[in-house]
Amino acid sequence: MKGAPRWAVAAPYLAFFLLPFAWLVLTSLWPDAELARPLPSHLTLENYEAALSGGGLARALLNSLVVGGATTLLSLGLAAPAAFAIARLEFPGRRLLLAGALAISMFPPIATASPLYVLLRAVRLLDTLPGLVLPYASFSLPLALWLLTSTFRELPAELYRAARVDGATPWLAFRRVLLPLAAPGVGTSALLVFVFAWNELLYAITFVTTPARRTVPVALALFAGEFRDPWVVLAAAAAVATVPVVAIAVVFQRRVIAGLTAGAVKG
């Protein structure tokens, strides 16, 4: 009997969460000329061709992949050594760093937008993709730092001790022994950082103005206004924009949930 009655509670939620998305996908396959009908007579991929052929969206997908990938590398490259140090090395200020990172993750992005704009302009990174990667990596750093610190704390302390006794420096112990064992936690952090970068709008629309350098959220947000595209094409573009995150949600759901709630449980 366990499980059965709970579906009566879960079913309306599933409908609420999934049907709107199903409608988006259906609309993306709906022939434009038939939009006034209750249901389409046939489904078509023309809208996807139209969405991708303009060049704007295809370019934005590429930009978002580049920005997301670079952000993930930079963010984890900064976070992993720091997280290891917080977990295993006694140094002053490590608690402060962790608490400060948590506080920073709560900052509203608009609170930093104007000086970052002035700064990026001064170093000639305004309106470039690297100009997005730097703030993205910093703003996803708290998340990566927290996840990786708990990952390194969960690895047995004896591993690190043993490596040190064998003569490894702390850096070598980190590089050769602990980092490979932390791979699952690193993977989860990478997924969440990538999703953050893939979804971000405010900085992307503030710091980048050239259409060819837009990321997916910006291209999508400005879609109808700029090209006066039909809704069916917009639906196709929106569906394409969800492909990476839907894939991550389906394939890595266990890890994502573990990562997303790790901070909450320990907090």
Add this chain to the structure above:
Amino acid sequence: MTGESERRQGLLLAAPATAALALVAVGPVLATAWLSLRRKILVFGEDRFIGLANYRALAGDARFWNALWNTAYFTAVAVALELLLALPLALALHRAGRGRSALRASVLLPWMLPTVVAAKLWALLLQPDFGVLARLAPGAPAAILASPALALHAAILVDVWKTTPFVALVLLAGLQAIPEDLARAARVDGASALRIFRSITLPLLRPAIVLALLFRSLDAFRVFDAVFVLTEGGPGHTTEPLSLYAYKTLLRAGSFGLGSAISLVTFLCVLALGLAWLRALAVRHGREALR
């Protein structure tokens, strides 16, 4: 023997991350405070100190007060709805036996989507000619997004749809941390399901609830994407939240001093809200310790 070298190594390894946070997060907030005391218009090269004049201008600015109200209303209503909807869902996820992982993946979907997509999706559903609402209920108010009274609620709907799963997963983690034995013992003693929920589950879940409220309200207070996509703050400025007003002042009007002042007010509101929740969390922990 290794203490000193480990300490040095620790500082060294943490230095790049610390520097990045200082340079791109803490520094800019301080710079925002400084900029908010200036009249700075990039395109004209104008940049001079004007003291609190930007704040005085905001105090008499109806558009600012409206944006503050919109942000507070959006946050309060959206977060309250999310908590109410998430609690039964978390309980269902906690109990659901078979199909649990499929259920969790489906629930995760809205939360992972870009907010821009979530907002476009609901704009499509609410579209007055061929949206789902128009098809199912032809008598419903036609142009929700063009109505000052309704449009902000469409943004709330987007937020509730997208982030109720997050709240449910945080509550689920809280539920999983409650020892099963407590409820089992109470059941043996003849307590009803409702009684167990009220006397055991809910009190023990309280920290997770406060934590979810903390995360969500600070996040909701910086609302930008949903409103930008749905209405761009319109009709007029009726649905404009603080982040959007600041964005338009910075980017479209090019007024960096005034825009920074709005940004800093947003930051201070979030700070106050965060401290209030932390107090609530600490007070409750304290009370439990006394029991």
